[in-house]
Every structure is written in C-alpha cells, then in structure tokens.
Amino acid sequence: MKLDSSISAVITGGASGLGEATARALAAQGVKIAIFDLNEAKGEALAKELGGVFCKVNVTSEEDVDAGFAKARAAIGQERILVNCAGTGNAIKTASRDKATGEIKHFPLDSFNFIIQINLVGTFRCIAKSAAGMMSLDPLPCGDRGAIVNTASVAGEDGQIGQAAYSASKAGVIGMTLPIARDLSNDGIRVNTILPGIFNTPLLAAAPEAVKAALGAQVPHPKRLGNPDEYAHLALTMITNSYFNGEDVRLDGAIRMAPR
Template sequence: MKIEGQVALVTGGGSGLGAATAVALAQAGAKVAVLDVGADKAQAVAQQIGGLALTGDITDTASVEAALDAVEKAWGTPRIVMNIAGIGTAKRVLNRDGTPSPLDGFERVIRVNLLGTYNVLRLAAARIAKLDPLEDGERGVMLMTASVAAYDGQVGQQAYSASKGGIVGMTLPLARDLAQFGIRVATIAPGLFSTPLMKELPEEVQASLANSIPFPKRLGHPEEFAALAAHIVTNTHLNGEVIRLDGALRMAPR
C-alpha cells in the first residue's frame, strides 16, 4: 500500500516510538491521527505534523469508537492502524518477605498492552473491511508492537513479557483471520530504544544497556522503528510476521 494520501491512526502517538511513527507517516504523505491518553502530548505531535489530536483509552470500547468516529468525520476510515500504545513494569512474583505480589498490577499490564491492542484492532478492522479494495485486493494494514521481552524477558518482567508474548502469539492468527478482508497484520518486537522512558534512567545505566547490544552498540533510534513500520505498510507481501528490531540483542536474566 502506498502511504501517500492514506489515513492513518497511531495509538501511543504522543511520545517515543509512536510519535516517531506518526512523523514518518506524515512525511510520507499520510493524514495522521494521533491517539494518546495524554491530551497535551497528542496535541503537540499533531500540531507538528498537521495531524489530528485525539485523547482516549485503548482499553475502553466507547473511547476507541469515539476516536475512530472523529477520524472518519475528518478524513475517512483509516486504512493504516499503528498499535504502539503500551505500558511497562517490573515486579517479582514474590516480594522480599515471601508474600505474592498483587494481582492487579499484572492484570493492568495485560489489559493495556494485550487487550487494549486487540480492542483497537478489532474495532478498526470492522470499519476497514467495508472499504473498497486497493491494488492486490488490499483494504488495510495493521501493526502491533511487541518486545524482545516476549522471547527473553528478564527477572520481574512476567506481566510485560506475557502481554507482549500474547501479541506475538496472535499475529499469525489475526493475519489469517483478516486475510479474507484484504487486511494485513504484522508486528515489530523492538529491543532497547532511546525513548522518553529510557532517558529517565541515569546516563550510566543507559550506557550499560547500550553496551549489551552486539551491533550497533547504542540504543535504537525511534526513527528506525518508524522506518520499519512504514516499510511494512508499503511492502504488501509482509503479513503475519513478527520482526525483531534489536541489533541482535538477547536479554540477560537481569
């Protein structure tokens, strides 16, 4: 699918990987709607790219439907949907005193990262399926964001790894399910990237993490994630695949 002239929705588009992807799609000629829980962040990115700022909760059906309605009213149904919103946490299953960690923290990560992603995808797919097909019968393309933690999660990453592992696991079934409607599904599993969350860590910690990457020995640039996301849109034969983007990183236990 050619990006130019298409309508795109980017969740988590207010910062980090999402913001970089929103910028890349806009530079390629797409009309980009930026959805984020932070209204100010969404507005800042949307203003930068001449896009549409939306505030919403990806786990809430009414909120997602309202966002999709707003995009349709402004430009039409988005054929490109980038699911990048997510949260991270680290919590050992047993506390220092041997008591089990609370279930609500685990549940929240699963709800946002896995259920939230699926919620956006299912609601957007229902609208995309009604569009006229383009070349090769394609109607739309959807990206999901996993993590290398889906494969080699570290100590305390049970919830995060489970949520991202769920995304990896549903990539192929979703692609097969939506093939009849001409909708492609692919996933990127990023490694260590220089995002606002990463930059909150001390510089020596960032340097140590970067040094663990075989090559290049640096944190990934959000623009590199965005470039791959854009390529997935334009390469019609990419479907049902999970692509690691990590500089050959394999995470140590801790």
C-alpha cells in the same frame, strides 16, 4: 500499499516515542494522521504540527476507543493503517522475600491485570475495531484494504526478572499476530508485529546517561540504544510491502536479554 494523501492512519500511543516517530514518518509521505494518546498537551501539539487530529484515548476503555475512531474518521476518513504503540510495563517479581524483614509477598494480581489490559487487550480492541472499518473500504490496486502494525517486545521471547506481566502481555501480541492475519486475509488486511529491543524512548528518558550507555553496550551491534526512527522505518516497510503479512520481527541489534 502506496503512501500518499489518499491514505489515513491511526497511531495509538502516538504522542511520543515509537508512536511519534511513526506518525512523523507517515505524515512525511503525505498520509493523514490521527493520534490516540492520553497526553493531551503533546498529542495536540504533534497533531497540529502534522496537520492531523488528536483523540484522547485510553485503550482499556471501550467507550474511549469507539469515540476515538469516530472522531478520527470524521476528520480524516476511514483509516487504512493502524499502528499500535500504546503500552506500558512494570517490574515486580512473581513472589519475593524482603531482605530486611523476611516478609514474603506475591505479585499483586491487579497490577498484573493492568499490564495485560493495556498491552494485550488494548491492542486487540483497537485491531478489531479498526479492521471492521477497513473492511468497508474498496481494495487498493495492490489488493490491500489495510495494514496493521503492532508493537510487542523482545521481552515477549526472553523476558527478564520482574517482567512476568510485561512479557506475558507482549507474548500475547506475538501469539495473536498470525491468527489475526489469517482472520483478515480474505478481506485484504495485513497484520504484522515489531519486537523492539532496548530503545531510546520516554520510558528511559529519566535514566542517567551512564545507565543508557551500559544498556547500549549490551547490544551486539550496533552497541547503542535503538532510535525510534528505526522502528518507524520498519513499520513503514511492513505497511508498504504488500507481501509482508503475519510476521513477528525482532528489531534489537541481535540482543538476547539476560535474566537481569
């Protein structure tokens, strides 16, 4: 797929972090951008800077997602690119004992479901609705009608203590990549997933520099946190290389996460 002003893209979680970097990289190629996010201030500012459109979208809401795609398509046309970066996490053990009181607690199921609904179901909701729109388009000369990039995590393969919900949600994204790519193959829509390692995103913004340095030192090479621009570079490769399909690719400096 050649990137230029004839192409439109939707980026969920596009107001910051990995999504923002990808929105900027696509816009630099002339692609028209729609940003789905809950942060209105950042989303509106970035959309204005890039000449795109902001849509306040909670990916767990069917109504929000439908309204977001309707607004985006009215402003920039039917998207050929979807990049799913919306997501969150928590750190709760499956069951644990309070060291002071001896009280035993288990992972609240509402908290588990919350993560699954955002990271897994929200991602699938956006994929399904975007793919249905892409199917209405004529194929490009390369044969593509569209390209979808999802964001999983290395935690989907080697989750740490307290990451049961997060790891399950990201493993689900990994697991559905190939069957969705197969579902959409006859219509020329490609689907790939990136598994980032430890990246310097807003989730780590409040961490002290010493903590960030310690995290970066765990990476075999290069010994640092990943940069959002590096995620964006891989996302654009997945989009532009028309033989890239049905793949789950780690982007992690060769790290394999320890139990904690």
